Amino acid sequence: MATRLVQINMKARNDAALGGFWAKALGWGISSEGPGVTNLEPEGIVYPDPVAVCVDLVVSTEPKVGKNRVHVDLATTSAAHQAELVARLTELGATPADIGQGDVPFTVLADPEGNEFCVLEPRPIYRDTGPIAAVVVDCADPREMARFWGEATDWTVHEVTDQHASLRSAAGVGPYLEFVRNPDPKTGWNRVHLDVRPYPGDDMAAEVARLETLGATRIDLSGAHIHWTVMADPEGNEFCVLTPS
Template identity: 65%
Template sequence: MALRPVHVNMKALDGLAVGRFWAEALGWTVFRPGVTTYVGPGDEFVWPDPVVLGLDIVPVPKSKTTAKNRVHLDLATDSAAHQAELVARLRALGATPADVGQGDVPWTVLADPEGNEFCVLEPRDIYGDTGPIARVVVDCAEPRAMARFWGEAMDWTLYEVTDEHAVLRSAKSVGPYLEFLRTPDVKTVPDRIHLDLLPYPGDDETAEAARLRALGATDLDLGQGDVPWICLTDPEGHELCVLAPS
């Protein structure tokens, strides 16, 4: 039994507008499969995508607070010129500079039109084959504990774990990395961004949710009511959803 991350779930007041921003940012396409806005590669809606983590943008009635998101995206570039061009293009699309205490760093921190922080990385060889999203970064207190939970929860490979960070990636070595980064911040508000996980065909989301609870996950009530997915939090309180098998 195992789960696979299938998309990054992002909340937004205006899901279509945020979707259009991210589609332009990533060179992807906006799809409207239902009440949510999905952003993924190609001209046809494919879900789950076999390689990338798409963005599933969910409309909510509340705007982002001033608190920094504890989950964000890092975008890949292949040259200094590409990084500068991408930053300029994103700002023209409505992104704004963001100060999260990063200081003097070679990457650029921006926020999308609804304030979700993200980074445009300087060129790094390790991200040469990830596609436009280099990694999904999760702030945490204990990377080793996160490596144990998420390494058991998903079928991704643990690439590296230290006291400062833990890095996972698809066992097929495709798509973005998932990095848990040690930070001094503590969680004060619900996550605006989280991962949705999907069982493989033949597996059951109820059994998978029970397995995650045994690993340290807890149930989460967001007022979701009777829905076909199961809302949980990991041992540090990061939200996640276990979806019904496709």
């Protein structure tokens, strides 16, 4: 058994407006499965498809506090493309963000609700990822995160060092999942989190139990009427186990 990273979940004060920004930023289609939820995915794919990690925006009144521990890096194909993308995103409502990055070749921006993201300079490793080069998670121990997420999912571990780890789908397509060492402690719930999904026919309860043996913990949301399970990885980052599909 295994899960797949199928989407990221982003809290939003206005899911429709923020979803509109990201749909234009990524060139993806936009839909809604219900009030307070906006769904983004590439046009024409049959979800879930490893070619993309989709985006769900869910309305929330919780304020954003501090830098997000999970963000996306956007891919570019040339210096001109990077400059054009930064200009276009700025016109859509993005603003420059200072997270202490210093003099770097990539550009750090914040979306209209303050969620940080990076527009990368051209890098050969991301030439075929689609618009999202990587989903990046701050962590204390990249090696432990690679161990857990490599066993929790069927994604392939590509690199592991004391400072950085990266994984990619078993099919070798779509964006990377990366863990970057960051000394800042986690405080509160992550405003952006990962959603994983077992394969069709797998037993969801058995998969949740397997994840617990790997070091995940179940988060008790007593009274919440949901059909997924909320868990936390060994560093306390929340993630959702969705129903098999």
